[in-house]
Amino acid sequence: MQCRSAEELQLLVNEAKKSSNKGKVADYIPALQKANKDTLSISLFYPNGSCFSAGDIKENLTLQSISKVITLAIALNDRGEEYVFNRVGQEPTGDPFNSIAKLETNKPSKPLNPMINAGALAVTHMIEGSSVDERFKRILKLIQKLSGNESISYNKEVADSEFKTADLNRSLCYFLKEHGVIDEDVEQLIDLYTRQCAIELNCLDLSRIGCVLAMDGKDPYTEEQLIPSSVARICKTFMVTCGMYNASGEFAIEVGIPAKSGVSGGILGAVPGRFGIGIYGPALDEKGNSIAGMKLLKLMSEKYSLSMF
Numbered sequence: 161m162q163c164r165s166a167e168e169l170q171l172l173v174n175e176a177k178k179s180s181n182k183g184k185v186a187d188y189i190p191a192l193q194k195a196n197k198d199t200l201s202i203s204l205f206y207p208n209g210s211c212f213s214a215g216d217i218k219e220n221l222t223l224q225s226i227s228k229v230i231t232l233a234i235a236l237n238d239r240g241e242e243y244v245f246n247r248v249g250q251e252p253t254g255d256p257f258n259s260i261a262k263l264e265t266n267k268p269s270k271p272l273n274p275m276i277n278a279g280a281l282a283v284t285h286m287i288e289g290s291s292v293d294e295r296f297k298r299i300l301k302l303i304q305k306l307s308g309n310e311s312i313s314y315n316k317e318v319a320d321s322e323f324k325t326a327d328l329n330r331s332l333c334y335f336l337k338e339h340g341v342i343d344e345d346v347e348q349l350i351d352l353y354t355r356q357c358a359i360e361l362n363c364l365d366l367s368r369i370g371c372v373l374a375m376d377g378k379d380p381y382t383e384e385q386l387i388p389s390s391v392a393r394i395c396k397t398f399m400v401t402c403g404m405y406n407a408s409g410e411f412a413i414e415v416g417i418p419a420k421s422g423v424s425g426g427i428l429g430a431v432p433g434r435f436g437i438g439i440y441g442p443a444l445d446e447k448g449n450s451i452a453g454m455k456l457l458k459l460m461s462e463k464y465s466l467s468m469f
């Protein structure tokens with residue numbers, strides 16, 4: 161079953177939106193505090209090009225942690241599975257996304273998965289290119305292709321704001337450097353990472369990216385294989401096991417679709433073989449997931465039988 165109309169979707173949005181007041185906009189990246197806590201929008205994009213939406217889907221959001229899925233796809237392409245997974249693990253942590261704890265206790269010392277900050281920083285380090293600009297352009301280019309929107313760029317204010325305050329991420333990098341997981345200049349890596357997190361798009365763009373992932377990496381319009389299907393499979397698997405931080409298990413039970421969230425309040429969803437989802441709801445729960453976005457996905461999963469389990 162699929163969503164029959166934007167009106168039907170709007171009713172679910174109205175219901176889910178009620179939970180926004182229990183959440184809080186991210187403030188550890190100062191520029192994100194400007195977001196409107198009560199916003200909730202969604203776009204669903206189907207392989208035949210049809211799209212349903214509710215809320216202001218043209219409102220922009222930055223990718224934040226959602227970018228980790230895209231950089232993983234590039235690193236797997238650039239370096240191959242063996243290289244990537246020798247340096248980053250494949251297991252959920254049960255810890256917050258920016259935790260440093262398991263880097264010390266896990267032996268050998270490597271990040272447990274590519275969806276936590278430590279793992280994502282190691283993955284971004286692996287992206288090939290002769291300069292930060294060139295590596296960043298490669299990330300941006302893939303996002304433009306996946307979303308079919310060449311005008312996507314990054315929000316410099318958000319990137320600068322995170323760059324100035326990213327001391328915890330710097331600590332993760334120095335730890336990784338000490339243990340030989342990365343070997344580049346930390347400021348340079350933080351520059352690239354904060355730019356990747358600040359890539360700015362809207363729900364519609366996000367839902368198109370989700371649709372390509374749902375269709376195993378193939379653009380349903382052009383039929384171009386934008387990401388190899390084996391890479392798309394790995395990305396979607398990490399989205400299931402680690403995509404919603406330390407709420408991924410509960411999310412798998414309650415919603416049951418591959419999804420990745422970011423602290424901007426974005427959620428990228430891919431319902432395998434069916435459609436892509438883009439959500440923006442900046443009020444976050446205590447784990448950093450969009451509180452109304454999670455509620456909306458739960459309502460949708462129940463109504464449209466979306467769970468893959």
Ligand SMILES: NC(=O)CC[C@H](N)C(=O)O
Nearest residue numbers: 224225257277357422423
């Ligand atoms: N959970 C997130 O979205 C985190 C991304 C953010 N840029 C950070 O590194 O802290």
